[in-house]
Amino acid sequence: MTQFIRLFYILVSFSALALTSPNAYAIDSQNLPDINPAFVSMKSIDPVRLVGYTVGDVIEREVILTVKAPYKLIETSLPIPGYEKRHKGQVIGIELKSIQHTKKVDDNSTTHHIKLAYQVFTNNIVAKNAALGPEYLNLVNLKNNQDIVKFRIPTVDIAISPIAIFGQVKIENNMSPFLGPLPLNHDKEENWLKISLIFLILSALGLLYILGMRAWLPRMGGTFAKVYRALRKQEKSAQGLKESVALLHAGLSTTANFTVFSNNLEQFLALKPNFVGLRLELEQFFNLSRRINFEPKYLDPTASFDSDVNAQLWVIKFARRCRDCERGLSPEKLATPSMKPGL
């Protein structure tokens, strides 16, 4: 019996102790009176985007709360991470993920920086409204411990979007006749398209150049057109003259499809009547070739040149006239006499 009385006494003592301490039992903040707005001011930095959240998203907001004396924030009333908020008994699916609290104490006030990070743990097949908060903070009057009030941090309304449209949707029914299709930003693709087109055109031109035997225009691929281009690149010297004559010989042979010599020149002219107008110059060319390649002592009785350089220039002009004949054109007249009688 004595032991039972002792146990009862102990239980009564602990219960009295718990009921007499102001922090020992939970205060229902929502039932407390609101603080006089003169003693508190609040600013909040809310998320810019208020729609399109879905499960897993983290949403942050910051509250800057200034509490003037004699009131002081009861820090144990700050919201607790992981606490499931309910609305009409239903879990709303937005939880406080973390909270960072800092404060700056002045003479007559204390400024609290409260960073709140919420995470969405709900989703739906259609968009639905949700809210961050509200959060209730308790404040105590330091001059009167019995004066405990509350401050309500207002909610921020957001919309939670479904991850995917549920079921079959007929697009036409969902389309608004007043809205056009959403424009997409295609600058990047357009730039790539331009670069690709330029690359394609350059490649095609290069391919044409190669397939056209390195000639840009159809008539540039002719034998004498090539010879004329090659002759212009030759160095102006005795060796250059010799190589130029050899190139022109090769051009004649390619055109005729047999090796052209002075003794079968008539056969060449019969085969290529376009060159008949160049008969005299062809004979002069063979005489020049004779001197350059075979008989240095030979002096052309009808024509000669002041120097090898002049002879080379004449060969270049002659090649151009051959090119004209090859193209079916009348060779242009030489502006100045190309050859002089005698040395």
Next chain:
Amino acid sequence: MSDRQLADWRNHALNLESEVNKVVVGQQNPIRLITTSIFARGHVLLEGDVGVGKTTLLRAFTRGIGGGYQRIEGTIDLMPNDLVYHTYLGEDGKPHVSPGPLLMSGENLSVFFFNEINRARPQVHSLLLRVMAERSLSAFNTEHYFPHMIVFADRNQVEKEETFEIPSAARDRFMMEIPIVVPNDNDIMEALVFDTKFHNVDALVNNVKPDVLQFDELNAFSGVLQNSVDTSDTLKKYALNLWKATKAPLDYGVKVSGVDMNRLVLSGASPRGMSMMLRAARVNAWLNERTAVLPEDIHAVFHATVAHRLVFSPVYEMRRTEIAREMLNGIMNAVAAP
């Protein structure tokens, strides 16, 4: 020798050509080739049908260059000693020996004409080829020399019966093989038939001015001529390419219609043949008043100096003349200079 002397000799040569052209008409090209071979000191194989004027042509040349002219007919029973001596019974009833065609003119022999050489036996060919190569002969315990002799041989390519094909080694000793064909010109053909001056060959040949050249000076002049006509590096390269092309025509893209080119050529031109070609080309250059050989000079003698040296597969031998002409034309068309 000075340029003037070269020019004088050239005038004589052209004069000789002119004289021969008076009596043998329509054969300007063969006459030019024979003139060339005379100055290049090379033997000539004449190819042509009977009665086209080969003998007349040679007699006319012999009269123009002077010296002795001898002739023998190739027959199947001809023996080598028939070229050297004759044996006969004299009026005194004793056997006598007289010189044969080779020895009859002694060292003055300038033209020896072997008619229808392919009818003679190979033994006869051997003797003749030695005489051609060395211009000497051992007979009666004596060495006989023929320093001025040029051999002209004739063969008929059409008739094959009772003939002996001249082997390639023998053909190679001839500088040229010159075809003699009947002229196509109607006026010339008519003159050959109806002009009575062509009926008497002796009288015709007598129209040629005698001794236009001095036969015994030709050897010396030929050496001078060969040394006075230059060949450039470009021409040497061209000639070498021509030579290579005769050995491997396919390498130069040369084809002959209806012929398997891989099987056609057994042997191209020989070094001696190319050397003779260049000798003849130098003479041609000199005749055309050039101081150096041009490709055109080679072209002028290319067929005559190279065609008979080519050795073809036996299956193509029957068409030798036609194939050789087409192949050599192809080579000249394919090889470039420069």
